[in-house]
Amino acid sequence: MTEVETSTATAAARSAEPVLRVRDLTVSFHGAERTVHAVDGVSYELAPGEVLAVVGESGCGKSVTSMAVMGLLPPTARIGGSITLDGQELVGAPEKRLRSLRGRRLSMIFQEPMTSLNPVLTIGRQITEVLRRHQGLGRSEARERAVELLGIVGIPAPHKRVDEYPHQLSGGMRQRVMIAIAVACDPAVLIADEPTTALDVTVQAGILDVLRSLRDRLGTAIVLITHDLGVVADTADRVLVMYAGRPVEQASVDELFASPQHPYTRGLLGAVLRPGSRGANGRDRLNEIPGLVPDLREQPAGCSFAPRCAFADADCLTDRPPLSRSAGTHLIACHHPAGAAGTAPAQPAASKGTDR
Structure with a gap:
């Protein structure tokens, strides 16, 4: 696909029906003494191939919002409002249905790869687990696909790295492994929670290039959580600004910066x-x-x-x-x-x- 064809296909995808809808989302955590209202009234829509950046200070509810979308909040959380993926309601959905969607239609790149990756399993084992569960691939097929994915996200000598453990990789490589796991099944929606935190600018640029490539090739819709407004200006289509759990502004990236x-x-x-x-x-x-x-x-x-x-x-x-x-x-x-x-x-x- 040429650059012009890719751009045209991406633009067409963004004009399609939203793949993810969040309506009046609220999240509160009930403790012994008080209730914490972590998210209060967040709404947005995300079309295929669109990148929505969610920004705000630490503690404003960015990650909690995305964990609610993924269905990964603890039992102490109380969720209100509506979250629909491909028209399916996720709030209150059985855990079995959520597990069938996570990793296949809805995926997430977590903030810290060293704590998200299993230190006692090889990189290849952690990628093939997703492929075998959601796509039913055999052991050899899944391994071959894992090597391919490592190459796609820019890891050199993927046929060797596939048998290494997380501690043998640099921070940038571990982040790329997290991306490979997240996109293994070509999800419709990818949530990237601070994917470039603590990475040097060269590695950061490489990670962002991988995300853009996924968006352009597969029409993946991306929710990008970040503190870096330079990344927002360079990557996002729209921006949602949150403060103290509440949305305070939402606009196209050009409108917001101008x-x-x-x-x-x-x-x-x-x-x-x-x-x-x-x-x-x-x-x-x-x-x-x-x-x-x-x-x-x-x-x-x-x-x-x-x-x-x-x-x-x-x-x-x-x-x-x-x-x-x-x-x-x-x-x-x-x-x-x-x-x-x-x-x-x-x-x-x-x-x-x-x-x-």
Whole structure:
């Protein structure tokens, strides 16, 4: 397939019916003393061949959202809303049905390959297990396919590496093995949870190239969880920004980077290091968002970001803004998007006048 043909096929796939739909997803964890509301009202759709980036600070609910989609949350979790894959409802589905879908139609690249891979099994054994379970391949056929997959994800000498153990591989190679396992059965949806964390830029570029190739060749829909906005700009089609378990902005990658509407999104973009740039007040340091992410055991009635927002008023403290359409497909949960647009987020009223 030529580059033009691949691009055309990918564009056609993205215009198809969504393969994954998440509607008003909520996830809470019930403990002995309090309930933690980890995810509150997340909705999105994902078409074949589309890449949705989910961004936000640590603890904002990105990984919990994806673990809910995979059906991998612990028994203490309470899930509400709807998750459909190929029209099948996953919330409340029997574990047997979820096991039949995981690895075959729905797959995940976990954040830390060294803890996700089994240290006492060879790389080949861990790949062939998926192939034999979901595709019914024999031992020799599965091994041959495992070698092929290792070659596809860019591991040199795959016929030798297939018999090695995780500790014999570098971090980048282990991440590629995780990708090989995740895509072994050509899943319709691939969730990549921080797939380039702690990797050097050269290895990171190689991992992203593998994901793009899968999207273009197979029409795989990808949910990319990341803190790296450079990766988002280079890879994603759409972006979902989460804060304290809630969606605050969703737009195409071009719209979001050209005209971020939510003060939190503007703060994230303002904290990106750029060559030759200077921070606030001309200081040689990154801009920062003052304050901390709120305790999810005590979600405020109003906007979760209000205590850290320079534009917050009385309405923001008492009335939670709904995620509504701003323009085109741009969605935002903010009472004052017009005030925030075009103005860099300042310190909230409580901290103005201080020199941090």
